[in-house]
Amino acid sequence: MPVLMDARENYSGFLPRLQAAGARVLLLDYDGTLAPFHADRMQAFPYPQVPPLLAQIRQQGTRVIFITGRPAGELAKLSGIHPPPEIWGSHGLERLYPDGRHEVMALDEPTQAALHLARDLVARDLPQARVEVKPGGVAVHWRGAGPSEVNRLQENILQLWRPLTESQALRILEFDGGLELRAAVWNKGHAVKAILQEAGEPAAIAYLGDDQTDEDAFCALKGKGLTVLVRTESRPTTADVWLQPPQQLVRFLQDWLRASGGEA
Numbered sequence: 001m002p003v004l005m006d007a008r009e010n011y012s013g014f015l016p017r018l019q020a021a022g023a024r025v026l027l028l029d030y031d032g033t034l035a036p037f038h039a040d041r042m043q044a045f046p047y048p049q050v051p052p053l054l055a056q057i058r059q060q061g062t063r064v065i066f067i068t069g070r071p072a073g074e075l076a077k078l079s080g081i082h083p084p085p086e087i088w089g090s091h092g093l094e095r096l097y098p099d100g101r102h103e104v105m106a107l108d109e110p111t112q113a114a115l116h117l118a119r120d121l122v123a124r125d126l127p128q129a130r131v132e133v134k135p136g137g138v139a140v141h142w143r144g145a146g147p148s149e150v151n152r153l154q155e156n157i158l159q160l161w162r163p164l165t166e167s168q169a170l171r172i173l174e175f176d177g178g179l180e181l182r183a184a185v186w187n188k189g190h191a192v193k194a195i196l197q198e199a200g201e202p203a204a205i206a207y208l209g210d211d212q213t214d215e216d217a218f219c220a221l222k223g224k225g226l227t228v229l230v231r232t233e234s235r236p237t238t239a240d241v242w243l244q245p246p247q248q249l250v251r252f253l254q255d256w257l258r259a260s261g262g263e264a
C-alpha cells in the first residue's frame, strides 16, 4: 500500500463530507499520535496546540474519543483535556465515559492465569518500572534503553512469552517502545467497530494512530471513514493518509475545526 506524500491533498475530499455530516466522530490514539514519546511514559504530554484544538472541536459538536493501549484512567490524567473525553483504554478492553462510568470486559480464567504467568516471567529479571500490568495485558517498556539493550530485552521476552501464545487466546503486540502480551479477544479494531455501530450511518468518522496496534483500527474503519497514520517516518500501512506530527497533525485538526463551523 503506497503512503501518500501530500497529506492535505489526500484528505481534502473528506472535508466536504465532514462539513455536511449530521454527526462527527474523531477517534484518536494518544502516544506517538497526539503526544511525542518520552522515556518516562507518565511524562508523555500532548503537543501544546492539541488540547485547546480538541476542546474547540468538541465545542463544535464532534464526539472525540481516545483509543489507547494505556489504562484509561492514566490517560484521563495525562492528556491535559478537561473534562476528559471518552476513553477506550487497554486497546479497547476498558471504556471510561466522560461522566466517570467505567466498564471493563471480563476475561476467562485461563486467560487471566496465563497473564499472571506472563507477568511473573518478566518481573523476575526486569526493573519494576519496565513492567506494566493492565487490564487484559502485560507490557514491557524499553524507552530510554540503548539499541543493544533493546535487542536483548526483545529476544528474552519473546522467548518467555511465545509459549503462552500457543492457545491463540493471547497475542504479542509490538508497539513503539516495547512489547505487550494481550488477550486476543479484543483489540483497537473491535473498539472502532463498536463505536461505528453506535454512531450510525450519517456520521463522518476519522481515526488517527501511529503504530502497529493501530492497523487493526485502520482495517475496521476502511471504506467507512478516513484513516490517518501520524508518524515522523513513513511505514507500510493500510491508512489512507500520512501526517507528520506536529505541524501536519495540527493543520489537520485546524481543518477539522473549520469544517465543523469553528474558527482555527
Ligand SMILES: [Mg+2]
Pocket: 029, 030, 031, 032, 033, 209, 210, 211
Ligand atoms: Mg500510539
